[in-house]
Amino acid sequence: MLASLNWMKEYVDINVTPEELADKLTGVGLEVEQVIHLGEGLEGVITGKVETIERHPNSDHLWICMMNLGQGELVQILTGAQNVSQYDIVPVAVVGSQLPSGMKLKKAKMRGLDSFGMLCSAEELGIDSKLLLPEQRSGIFILPADTPIGIDVKPVLGLDDVVLDIDLTSNRGDCFNILGLAREAAAVLNSDLKMPDLTVKETADGQAAAMAAIKVEATELCSRFAVRVLKNIKIMPSPAWMQKHLRACGMRPISNVVDVTNYVMLELGQPMHAYDYDKVGMHTLIVRRAAAGEKLVTLDSQERILEPSMITIADTTHAIGLGGVMGGLETEVTNQTMTVLLEAATFNGPTIRRTSKALGLRSEASGRFERGVDTVLTHNALNRAAHLLEQMQACETVEGIVESYPIEYTPAVIKVTAEAISKRIGTIITKKEIIRILQKIQFAVSEEGDDTLIITAPSWRPDVTCDADISEEVARMHNFANIASHLPRLDIVQGRQAVIEDVRDAIQDYMVTAGLDEVMTYSFIHANAFDKMQLAQDDNRRKAIEIINPISDEFKTMRTTMAPSLLAAASYNLARQHTKVGIFEVGRIFIPKSLPLTEFPKEHQVLCAVLSGKRNELNWNESHEDVDFYDMKGVLEGLMEKLQVADYKLIPVAEPFLHPGKSCAIECEGKIIGYFGEVHPTVEENFELGAVAYLLEIEIEPLVAGATTIPQYQRLPKFPSTSRDIAVVVPTEVSMAELEKVIRANGGELLTNVKVFDLYTGKQVAEGCKSMAFNLTFQDNERTLTDADIDVVIKNIVNVVSETFKAKLRD
Structure with missing residues (x-):
């Protein structure tokens, strides 16, 4: 924010230099980024009156001006400006004066005649042309007719002012105005x-x-929402003093009515708007949501397409303004306006911010509403604006204020002890000093008992809601520089991260080692992702959270599965001629307990991976086959081995986005924790993959209990191993995983490995059955095994398998 020091001085006595004030304000949390001296480099330029003006005899564009500089004799000055007339009062750079550009004025000769100075334009005086009326931007700067002659031009144009450029934090909307800054200055300057x-x-x-x-x-x-009615409006330029204040704060004067609304906004922090009373249908203002697709031409002559989330000010027939952002062109105050409806209101800050972003339309008003405007200011702002226009004799005010106040302001009352404040700040501050500090910034304070304070925050500080906020206010006004630094007195303990984070890191390390690339996608997906995944309408994964302010229409929904994000990433890479795609992400999905939300959703950490395309990049000494189901199965098995999770099994699954005959669910301790398999051909087409893809998604948290990330030492065996093959005939519905699990469970300590090497269905086995052949490896760390040792184990395995699955040993 740009703040005029001259304007602040109207409300507080400032007896320090601008730089000292800047340091003091920065010390209490209002960071002054720059101190700008407006008239810096401008010396010796004074006001002068054009007593006579005539053409130069030797030039068709030069004029000879005889200037009254208030020093008795007239001074001859030549100018090429064409907007100067007799009796105009203008800025004059006399011989010896200096301009902000560094130029020093000397006597000059122009077409044979001497010129003892220069008439100055606004640009030559260092005034930003964007802050001037159109007629003031070119030619010589014409001063008001009542300007005294022969005085320094700086105070006339407000160039004797100093501007503080302050970087306000989002919670300090109370200082987004001159009075708020003056309040802080009064506190630090006592x-x-x-x-x-x-x-x-x-x-x-x-x-x-x-x-x-x-x-x-x-x-x-x-x-x-409140309005005043002002009659007999006279549209005219604002007084010079008001124009100076507006320009110093970076605003261009326009006309007295518009300038007063801007002036009050800068002064008090309350945005305002003036409507031409006779252009408002039925003289009625309605605050409502915009209709979908409703159109409004704003004051910048741009047509805006509105949405239901936006606040509109309407009359009885249509929208005439965009609440808190910008008024409508149709009801603009013009030179023909006779009666004005003057509005002051308090709008919802987040809504204003979203509206400004959606329309690409930021204004001084929207910036203040985004930070929060003091609700109590409404009447003060209306009265101040009416007072200023009455002072200019530019209006007559109608009695009364018309108002709607549906949500009345309730002040925050906070109870805290002086001891708690001192403990939080880290230095001892007495109760008496705390009361003095808080009352200095206009907090109401009462005492309860020996140490307790009951504090009421002022209406302009809605950000102060708890005892921590009170401690912060005391600390900043005490000045952080006055708080001594102390090393923390804490026991030093070795830090470590949670077990789930160790598991997460181990998963990421393994997936990279397995040859996959890690990706990072948004936690949001397009609403049509569930349709592309072929999820049923009653699928719980469709119960997703909708984002109120999405970064774009493509990311409106918080994901309940990571599959759409990874499939989209795979599609993106395949479309760019990557023949081998192996990607993974460890991220979060968001599962709401109910919709609409009444509490935070449950967040699950999930691993998701996609394989597609070729197994290897094109190379002369490597095969160039496509990846298949068993590549993804190998990734899963390697991961489980890395995490040392043994108690899991693969069972049939019916996920609508997976191929029904080439997919499995992952079960761990009786609970389904994920799935993997070939992506359904329709889903492949929906995501425009252009190649067969394999998908894995698994929750991480259920793995934590059985996982370990600490490598386990195993001594190398000294004695040889031996193997046996067995083939068993079992019913078709018995899975290999079930059979293998039983074999391992009953093989004892001597059985070290089990591998399937054959699966057969056909004439040599009964109908409804299949044959599975296993290679069993046996080994003992203490001795060489005999055939008798192995026979005992084999017999036990065969008996249990036969009992459990009604299996028969195949010859």
């Missing part, structure tokens, strides 16, 4: 704060309530 004059004469005929009506329909978006 000075008194003066208040602006809010008196209104109300001399016009009638009652405001009989002339205007308001209705707040969207009460959740507008907590207070």
